[in-house]
Amino acid sequence: MKDPKKKAAKAAKANKPTAVNAKKGGARKAGNAAKAAARSTQEEPKLYKTGNDIKKSARVELIGLLNKRLADAVDLHMQMKQAHWNVKGPHFIGLHKLFDEIHADTGEYVDLIAERAVQLGGVAEGTVRTAAKRTQLGEYPHDIADGPAHVDAVSTALATFGHAVRTSIDEADDLEDADTADLFTEVSRGIDKWLWFVEAHAQATK
Numbered sequence: 759m760k761d762p763k764k765k766a767a768k769a770a771k772a773n774k775p776t777a778v779n780a781k782k783g784g785a786r787k788a789g790n791a792a793k794a795a796a797r798s799t800q801e802e803p804k805l806y807k808t809g810n811d812i813k814k815s816a817r818v819e820l821i822g823l824l825n826k827r828l829a830d831a832v833d834l835h836m837q838m839k840q841a842h843w844n845v846k847g848p849h850f851i852g853l854h855k856l857f858d859e860i861h862a863d864t865g866e867y868v869d870l871i872a873e874r875a876v877q878l879g880g881v882a883e884g885t886v887r888t889a890a891k892r893t894q895l896g897e898y899p900h901d902i903a904d905g906p907a908h909v910d911a912v913s914t915a916l917a918t919f920g921h922a923v924r925t926s927i928d929e930a931d932d933l934e935d936a937d938t939a940d941l942f943t944e945v946s947r948g949i950d951k952w953l954w955f956v957e958a959h960a961q962a963t964k
């Protein structure tokens with residue numbers, strides 16, 4: 759999705775304003791509906807019975823949110839391998855090892871996010887086909903080789919995912935799920951660290 763705000767606005771429009779909405783508080787309701795629409799996936803997720811006390815409507819949205827970030831995380835996970843395999847140049851060994859460490863860590867994030875969706879009664883939708891359809895990350899460039907180009911491409915991927923995850927913290931918070939917000943916070947903190955490790959290769963002259 760290129761412009762979440764546009765999508766949210768469109769969704770709000772689709773949720774046509776009722777007479778009640780048109781009155782005081784209507785704008786806020788429409789805003790909330792837009793937020794919910796922007797958060798949810800296209801299809802209503804399948805829900806399993808659970809004793810988890812988070813209300814069903816919130817769990818539906820949380821599962822949708824988690825599956826969106828799962829798609830991004832699966833994509834990021836393999837993009838880091840792509841960088842690990844193809845980087846060349848004088849800083850080869852350092853970057854080769856660094857990108858593999860990030861790959862391993864992002865694998866942990868994939869698992870954390872997927873299992874949270876299942877804990878909420880949902881289905882984790884983490885196949886590569888689903889990830890390819892849903893990911894918000896750009897395709898990793900195939901025609902680059904030298905270290906600085908990979909540093910730039912990996913930084914872009916990490917920053918894009920980092921932004922999406924940070925936004926997801928607030929969305930989980932809005933849905934009153936402190937645990938999912940905490941999970942996203944943990945992932946966000948890790949991504950910020952890796953972004954620092956990678957960007958530091960390009961910051962010496964600034």
Ligand SMILES: [Fe+2]
Binds near residue numbers: 842858
């Ligand atoms: Fe390897």
